[in-house]
Amino acid sequence: MSEFFHMGGYGSYVWSAMAIFVGVLALDAVAPLIKRRRVLRELRARARRAQKRNEESV
Amino acid sequence: MNPTRKRRLVVISLILGAVGIAATLTVFALQQNITYLHTPVEVLAGKVPADARFRLGGMVKAGSIQRAGDSLKTGFTVTDGDADMAVEYTGILPDLFREKQSVIATGRMENGRFVASEVLAKHDENYVPRDVAEAMANAHKKHDIPEKKPTAQ
Amino acid sequence: MNPLLLWFHKLGSPPYFYRLAGRLLPWLWGLALIGLVAGLYGGLVLAPADYQQSDAFRIIYVHVPSAWMSMFIYAFMAANGFVALVWRIKLSETLAMAAAPIGAAFTAICLATGSIWGKPMWGTWWTWDARLTSELVLLFLYLGVIGLYHAIEDRRQASRAAAFLALIGIVNLPIVHFSVKWWNTLHQGSTVKLFGPSLIDGRMLWPLLVMALATKLLFAASLLSRARVDLLELEAGKEWARQVALAGERT
Numbered sequence: 283m284s285e286f287f288h289m290g291g292y293g294s295y296v297w298s299a300m301a302i303f304v305g306v307l308a309l310d311a312v313a314p315l316i317k318r319r320r321v322l323r324e325l326r327a328r329a330r331r332a333q334k335r336n337e338e339s340v
Numbered sequence: 341m342n343p344t345r346k347r348r349l350v351v352i353s354l355i356l357g358a359v360g361i362a363a364t365l366t367v368f369a370l371q372q373n374i375t376y377l378h379t380p381v382e383v384l385a386g387k388v389p390a391d392a393r394f395r396l397g398g399m400v401k402a403g404s405i406q407r408a409g410d411s412l413k414t415g416f417t418v419t420d421g422d423a424d425m426a427v428e429y430t431g432i433l434p435d436l437f438r439e440k441q442s443v444i445a446t447g448r449m450e451n452g453r454f455v456a457s458e459v460l461a462k463h464d465e466n467y468v469p470r471d472v473a474e475a476m477a478n479a480h481k482k483h484d485i486p487e488k489k490p491t492a493q
Numbered sequence: 494m495n496p497l498l499l500w501f502h503k504l505g506s507p508p509y510f511y512r513l514a515g516r517l518l519p520w521l522w523g524l525a526l527i528g529l530v531a532g533l534y535g536g537l538v539l540a541p542a543d544y545q546q547s548d549a550f551r552i553i554y555v556h557v558p559s560a561w562m563s564m565f566i567y568a569f570m571a572a573n574g575f576v577a578l579v580w581r582i583k584l585s586e587t588l589a590m591a592a593a594p595i596g597a598a599f600t601a602i603c604l605a606t607g608s609i610w611g612k613p614m615w616g617t618w619w620t621w622d623a624r625l626t627s628e629l630v631l632l633f634l635y636l637g638v639i640g641l642y643h644a645i646e647d648r649r650q651a652s653r654a655a656a657f658l659a660l661i662g663i664v665n666l667p668i669v670h671f672s673v674k675w676w677n678t679l680h681q682g683s684t685v686k687l688f689g690p691s692l693i694d695g696r697m698l699w700p701l702l703v704m705a706l707a708t709k710l711l712f713a714a715s716l717l718s719r720a721r722v723d724l725l726e727l728e729a730g731k732e733w734a735r736q737v738a739l740a741g742e743r744t
Contacts, residue, residue, distance in 0.1 A: 286538070290548035295613055299606040300533070303555035307711065310598045311522075314718035321726045325738030328729060349579045356660060363664035367675065376622055376677050397677065434616030436545060444679055460616045465684040467550060467693040469541035 377444050380418060380425040383454075393448050396425065396456070402439045418443065418454070429456040436461035505584045507724045508733035514717040521714035528707025532558075535700030543697075550697075552610040557685070558704040559603040562712060563631055564666055566596035570638070571663045574656030584720075586652040587727065589659065590642055591719035595712055597635035604628060615679060623672035624680035631669055634662040648727060 289296045377397035378388050388394050396418055404417035413430045427445055437443060437459065447456035468476070503509050536554030543550035573589035576582055607625070608618045619625065638655045645651035673682045685691045691698055728734045 289551070290542060292547065292549040292613060295549060295609050296537075296551050299552045299555055299609045300537075302605050302609075303559065303602050306598050306602050310595055310715055311711075311718075313594070314715070314722050318718075318722045318725075321722055321729075322738050325725065325729055325734055329735050329739060332735075345579055352575065352578055352660070356663075359661050359664055363668070367668065370676075376679070432616075434614060435549075436614050437616070458617070460620065460679060461614065462679055463545065463614055463681055465681040465692050467546075467553070467684060467697050468544050469694050469696060470544045471541070472694055473544035 379420040380423040381420055383425060383449070384423050388449075391448060393446065396427065396445045396447070396454050397462075398425070398443070400437070400439055400441050400443055405439060418445065425454050426452070427454045427456055427459075429459050431457075431459070433459055434461040436463055505582050507583065507728050507731075510584055511721055511724055511733070511737070514721050518714060518717055518721075521710055521717065525707055525710035525714050528703055528710055532700050532704035532707050535703060540697045540700055541694075546614055549610065549613050552606055553684075554700055554704050556603060556606040556610060557701060558708045559599045559606065560628070561705055562708045563596060563600040563603050563628070564669060565709070566592050566599060566712060567631065567635070567659075567663070567666060570596060571659045574659040577656045578653060578660070583649075583727070584724075586649065586656065587720050587723045588716065589656050590638075590652050591716055591723055592712075593635055593638045593642070593655075593659070595715050595719070597632065597639065599708070599712075600628065600632040600635055604632060620679050622678040622680055623676040624669070624678055627665060627669040627672050630665055631662075634659070634665060638662070 287293055287297070377395040379398055380396070382388065383394075383396065398418040398420040401417040401419045401424060404415075406415045408414070411430065412432065413428070414433060415426065415428050417424050418427050419425075427447075429445065429447075442462040442464070444460045444462055445454065445456035446458040446460075447454055449455075504513070533554065536551055540551070540554075542548050570589050570592040573585045573592065577585040577589055604625075607628075611620075612618050638659045641658055642651045642655040645654055672678060673680050684693050685698070685701065693701070725734050725737060
């Protein structure tokens with residue numbers, strides 16, 4: 283097992299390359315989720331404002 | 341297709357065509373002026389101005405590597421198949437540096453020797469497992485096939 | 494109108510696309526993840542070490558698929574930009590702009606992992622050779638498209654200007670691809686060829702192809718996630734967006 287992490291002496295190179303690949307793509311996957319929460323919050327606020335206006339005008 | 345869209349299609353296609361032609365011309369121009377490296381033949385033919393720093397490319401000649409015992413100084417011969425050039429380098433060599441390996445050395449000519457300040461190893465596009473490489477080497481020996489001639493760098 | 498064209502028009506409608514993408518997404522993410530795990534396991538564990546580079550060659554399994562994606566996504570972005578400019582289809586604008594950050598991510602991965610691979614094998618982190626330089630230009634093109642898109646206030650005008658820049662930058666793609674052929678460079682030529690035999694052993698090749706497929710799926714998943722949110726934002730005033738937001742509140 284330790285041989286697997288050692289990678290014939292190139293462990294630090296191979297594993298840092300893997301970490302960059304996984305890390306950057308994980309950020310890429312999370313970004314739309316964060317934006318989605320923000321957009322939905324804004325949309326709900328907008329809907330509430332519209333409702334309030336309607337009630338006031340009635 | 342309605343006329344507005346047709347016009348947009350034509351205009352954008354024309355712009356793209358123009359940019360494409362410009363890029364093609366630039367590439368052609370760069371191909372003539374920018375050379376990443378020179379081979380020993382070119383250097384000996386005087387294509388490189390004296391005292392200029394340039395990159396020398398070629399293969400490390402078999403049996404030419406001489407390592408100094410007490411320092412990081414290494415001497416070896418770079419060949420392109422037609423001409424040889426002695427190279428001198430002091431420093432740590434890349435892991436792929438070995439005989440018959442393509443290398444690119446950066447430096448300048450000093451008294452007929454190329455004194456390098458950096459040596460990079462070029463690797464080829466072939467990936468072969470060790471067992472296959474050994475089997476291939478054995479087969480070549482058995483059938484007496486001369487080793488693959490290096491591609492000119 | 495023929496059925497295919499009709500389906501295209503339907504797909505172009507934001508609420509329809511939003512629902513369709515929502516149904517596809519779990520599958521895309523799931524398959525992409527399975528592919529990535531299988532490809533990396535194959536590349537890091539099952540594939541034999543290279544006779545010259547030993548285990549360092551395993552960086553190929555993240556470097557090369559990322560390099561392919563950096564070009565594939567650019568072509569996708571430019572094609573959508575073209576449709577957006579000529580036919581002014583909102584979905585194409587959204588897709589083109591959603592693809593840009595994903596492409597930039599893959600390009601950055603390609604450059605970073607290539608650098609990490611170059612240090613032990615070539616002996617340098619970076620050199621201004623034609624392949625490395627043109628790939629760096631590709632990253633700047635992506636950043637330019639993203640930057641231009643965010644610099645203009647009006648969303649639709651912004652996406653058109655950015656699409657135009659993306660379209661112009663497409664001339665860089667053949668330069669990236671053929672740079673190793675046209676110039677004498679440090680970077681080696683292509684190993685895996687679309688036409689003709691690949692210069693890599695079969696046991697080393699299959700994980701690479703699995704990774705290529707997995708990164709395509711990952712791109713599709715990320716693209717649809719981003720496009721969904723962007724459409725929701727772009728059509729904030731529309732009734733369908735309001736319904737989506739209120740439905741989300743209940744669950």
